[in-house]
Amino acid sequence: MAAHLSYGRVNLNILREVARKDLREFLDKCAGSKAIVWDEYLTGPFGLIAQYSLLKEHEVEKMFTLKSGRVPPADVKNIIFFVRPRLELMDIIAENVFSEDKLQSSRDFHILFVPRRSVLCEQRLKEQGVLASFINIDEYILDLIPYDGDLLSMEYESAFRECYLENDQTSLYHTAKGLINLQALYGTIPQIYGKGECARHVANMMLRMKREFAGSQNQILPVFDTLLLLDRNVDLLTPLATQLTYEGLIDEIYGITNGYVKLPPEKFAQKKQGEASKDLPTEPKKLQLNSAEELYAEIRDKNFNAVGAALSKKAKIISAAFEGRHNAKTVGEIKQFVSQLPHMQAARSSLANHTSIAELIKDITTSEAFFDNLTVEQEFMTGVETDKVNPYIEDCIAQKDPLIKILRLVCMQSVCNNGLKQKVFDYYKREILQTYGYEHILTLNNLEKASLLKPQTSSRNNYPTIRKTLKLWLEDANEQNPNDISYVYSGYAPLSVRLTQVLARPGWRSIEEVLKMLPGPHFEERQQLPAGLHKKRQQGENRTTLVFFLGGVTYAEIAALRFLSQMEDSGMEYIIATTKLLNGTTWIKSLMDRPESQIS
C-alpha cells in the first residue's frame, strides 16, 4: 500500500504505521458505528496516512465534509469531527451540534483536533454553549507526514508566515516535537548543525525536551548521523526562481497538493476510432505523483530539457518488450511473457501519462513569455543591472500580468541586490499599488517584514560575494548529464543545497565569512549516545543526513539533494524534511493579505 516509503535508505513506513496506529486507537475509543465529519483541508494530509479501508475497519460508516447547517442523517452512534484548530470551524461545529439536538437524536459527539488542541477553540465552543456536548475532545499529532521514501512534510502551510510575520513560533515547537518523535523511532541523532534564528530555537527546544526526559535512554541504534536545520530566510532567493526540473515545473504550472496534481483533461482523452470529440472529459485529470511509479521516479528530478530524451528511451524499451511476444516460442516462454503483461501495461500507461504532461509543459516552456521571464530571472541571479528599474517588470505591470508574478520578480531583484535603491523601491511600490489596488500596501509591508522586498540600507551589496564564494552560478550547466546541482535551475545552484553540500565536505569552517553574511546564527550541537550505540561504520558506507527546511522547500531543492545522494563520491545520503512543500507562487501567496483579490 505504501511500499515506496520503505525502499529508501531510511524506512519511513515505520512512521506511517505509528500514525495509523494512533488513528485506530482514537477510533476505537469511540465505541460503535461512526460517521466522520471532515475539515476538508485535512483530507489531503490524511490520505497520505490512511485509506478509507482502515476507517471502515473501525466502523466508520459515513463521511461528510464539514459545513454549516446540520450533519446529514446517518444511522450511527458517533459523530466525529476531524478538524484543524480554527475558530471559524468551531462556529460551524457549534451550529451542527445545535441543529442535532433539535432532532432529539442520541448520537454522541467527538472532536479530534489535528495536529493539536487549542485553548482558543475550546473556549469558543464553550462560549457557544456546546462544549459539554462532546464526549471526547482529543488531538491527533500529525507532525511529520511521510510523503515519499526520502521526504517528510508537516504540511504546515503558514509556518513561514507565522515565524517571520506574526512572531508566532508555534510551528517550531511542533517541529521540535516532531523531531523528538522521530528520534524515538529512529534513534538519537548524534550531530545537529543549523543556520538561522528558527534553527537555533528548534535545536534548543530539542535539547531541552531531551534533558527533561534524561531518565529514559533511547536504546535504538541511530539511523541518522546528522541533522541539519536550515531556516528558509537564510536562502530567500531559491524559491523565487522558476524551477526547471520536471517535478518542479509540474508544481509551478499546475500545483502539486498532498502528492496529487490536477491536469487539463484534453490531452488525456482516450482516442477511439470513429468517436466524435463530443465526449471529451471536462473533469480535470487527477494523478498521484510519487516514487511508487517507476518512470516518474526516474524522470522527476531531471532538468525538463532532458525529459524528452528519457521518455523516448523508455518508449523504445517498452515497445521492445512488447515485441518480445514474437520471440516467445515455447509454452514456458509464452507463459513468462504473459506474466509480465500487467507490469508492461502499467509501464505503458505511465509512459502515456507523462508524455502528455511533458507536452503540456513544453507548450509553456517554449512560449515567449516563459523565455522572457526566465531571462530576467537569470539576469538578476547573475547580478546584471539589479540596481535599476527593470523594463520587463515595468511592461508586465502595464499589461496587468498576475500580481504574484510581479512580486516574485521584484522580490528576486531585491534579494539579489541586497535591497533596492530607495528610488527604485518607491517606483515599484507605486506602480504596483496603482495598478493592483492600494490595499496591497499590506502585502508589500509583509514582504518587507520578511526581508523579501526592502529598500537598501547599507551601500554594500554582499550578494556577489556570496554568489562567487558558494559558486551559485555556473555557466553552461549540463542539463542532460549533470555534474553539479546547478542543473535544477539551468545554471543557478540553490544556496540552501550548496550550504548542505559544503557542510558535508569540506565543512562550514571553510565558508565562515559567507555564513556571517547570511541571517541568523550558525551552530553545532552534539547529543550524547548511550554506550554501545555508537555506529561502527563499514568501509565505504554512506552517512545519512536529515535536512530540515524550516519554512518550506521546493521540489528543485529536493531534486538537487537527491542528486547529491546519488553522486558516487559524495558519501552522504539525504533525507529531506520540511514544514511545507512550496514554490514561489504558493509562498508569496501565503504572505499576501488578500490573495483572493489578485485581479488579472
Added chain:
Amino acid sequence: MMKSKADEEDYWNSSKFKAFTFDDEDDEFSTLKESKRTVNSIRCLVEEDDDKEEVEKVSWNGEPVSSNSWSVSETAASNQRAEREPAFPKINTVTISKSHSGYSLSSLFKGETDGKVSLTGSSVLMMSSCCDQDYVSDWSPEETVHRMQQGKVVSLEKFRSLQDKLLLLDSCVAAHDGNVITAVLIYLKRTLSKEVLFRELEPRQTALSHLIHYLTETRDQRLLLELLRYTCLTCFCFQLLQYKEHLSIADENKRRDFLKSCLSLPFSPEDSSHVQDHYTLMERQVIIETTDRRAERGEKVERALILNMPLITTLSYCCLYHYSESEGTFSSPLNIRQTFKISEKQFFVTALGARAKLKAWSDVDALFTSRNWLGFTRKKSPLGFQRVVDILQKNSAPTQVLQDYVALVDDAELRITLAQKHKCHDIVINTYRDLKDRQQLLGYRGKVERGSGEERKIDELLNNLQIRWKN
C-alpha cells in the same frame, strides 16, 4: 473485484450530501478483502511492537497526550450523555460559563469593564481541575509551562505578583508554544489592568503579537484598538492592522469614511501618502459612480463598475467614458493623472488601450503627436512602438492604422517581422528596398496576391536599374 468496487462506491456515495473519497493509490488492484487482510496483518505487527512503542511515547511525552488534560475536556468527559442538557442549550450559555469557570470570554469582559482586578475566588482558575491529587502549588514557571504543554492540570492562580506573572509569561514565550502563550495571556489579561498589561507587553514583542492575534481572532475590536493606539507610538506596522479593517466593510460610504478616519493615524511618510491616495480614489469612485449611474439610465450598454477597483482600472474607465472632459472635473483622465502622479508610461498605455477599444483612431493618433519648437509634428511614444502595435492589434485595429505604427519601429528586422505578421505589405517592400535586399524582395513577391498593387510595386522595384542591390 467488481462487487467490492461497487460496495465501495456505495459506501462513499450513499449519502445525498457531498461525501468524498480518499484517493487510493491502487484502486485498480486492491480489493476490500485484500486491504482488510493488510490492515489485520499490520495490526498484528503493531501489537507485537506495542510495548516498545509505549516506552518510546512515554519517554518524550510523560504520558499519553490523550489522557485527561485541560479542565474543559474533563468537564466534557464527566458530562456523560445522561447529564447533557436535553433542551436547546443556547439559553443556558451564559449561566454555564458564569457558574462553571471564569474564563469564558463574556465573563472576562465583564471583569474588564468594571475596571476591577479580581484575584479572588474559584472563578479565575485557569485550567484547574477536579482531581486535586495532581495539584501541587509550587510549580516553578518553567514547570508550569511544561505541564501545560503536556496538557496536564495547572493552576495559574498562584502567580499573584506582577513579577511572578511576568516570569510565567517569559518562560512560556521561551517555549514557543502558541497555545500555552495564549492561555497565559488570557490569564494576564484577566488579572492585570490594561495599563500594566500594555506596558509590560511593549518590550515583549512575541507575546504582544500573540495578544494582537488573539484579540483579532476573538473580534475584541475595542481592546485591540486601545492596544494598537498604545503601542503604535513605537512601531509603525500596527497602523496597517487598523487600515486592514476597511477590507471587511462592504458598504462603500462606510468604507470611505473609515479610510478617512485612517488618515489621522501616524503612518510612515510613504504609507501615509498611499493611504491618502486610497481615500482620494475611493471618494472619487463614489462620486463618479453616482453621477454615471444617473446618467446611464438612458443608455443601453451597461458600464462596468469601478467601485473598489484599482486606480489604473479607474483611469481606464475614465478614458473610455470621460475622455474629453476638461481638467477641472473629478472624472477627467488628465485630472486623475495629475492628482495621483501617474507615470507617463502608465497613463499612455491606459489611454491607448481605452481609445483603441473604442476605435477612436484620431484620439490614438493625437496621443503620439508632439510638436517641436519649429512647429513640425512627429510621432513620439514613451513606449516601444512594438508594444504600441501589440496593444492596437489586440483591439483589432485595421491594417491601415497598424501600418502607421509598424513603420515607426526602429529596428529593421523587427519591423519586417511585425509587418509580415500584420500584412503591412508596403512596409515590408519598402524596408527590403532600403536594405537593398533583392533576394528577400523576390521571395516576398510570392507571398502577395497575384495581380495586386503590391505585386506591381515589387516588379517596378526589381526592374529599377537605379537601385544597387546588395545581392
